[in-house]
Amino acid sequence: xxxxxxxxxxxxxxxxxxxxxxxxxxxxxxxxxxxxxxxxxxxxxxxxxxxxxxxxxxxxxxxxxxxxxxxxxxxxxxxxxxxxxxxxxxxxxxxxxxxxxxxxxxxxxxxxxxxxxxxxx
Numbered sequence: 001x002x003x004x005x006x007x008x009x010x011x012x013x014x015x016x017x018x019x020x021x022x023x024x025x026x027x028x029x030x031x032x033x034x035x036x037x038x039x040x041x042x043x044x045x046x047x048x049x050x051x052x053x054x055x056x057x058x059x060x061x062x063x064x065x066x067x068x069x070x071x072x073x074x075x076x077x078x079x080x081x082x083x084x085x086x087x088x089x090x091x092x093x094x095x096x097x098x099x100x101x102x103x104x105x106x107x108x109x110x111x112x113x114x115x116x117x118x119x120x121x
Contacts, residue, residue, distance in 0.1 A: 008054060087117055 018039040025035035
């Protein structure tokens with residue numbers, strides 16, 4: 001499909017999704033309706049670079065050896081690590097407050113939550 005936007009022409013492949021009719025999903029105004037489900041989950045093609053109004057961003061970077069690669073996801077991993085540490089600190093504080101107030105049921109719940117968060121690593 002050929003598209004035009006602000007004087008720029010580009011080709012766009014339509015996204016197709018095969019669906020399968022499922023069992024009866026319910027009744028609406030006396031009529032049965034069928035649910036539809038995707039036959040398979042499509043795998044989207046990764047984009048090496050993106051454009052916004054003709055300006056490229058997120059382009060591959062050059063390494064000292066001259067090969068072009070995408071930037072590493074170290075920033076995302078660091079953010080995830082910081083987020084988990086923040087959750088742990090918050091849980092520790094909530095656990096201390098619950099123990100100080102003598103609320104044993106809350107202490108048990110927070111200990112379970114703490115185990116779940118620490119096992120996430």
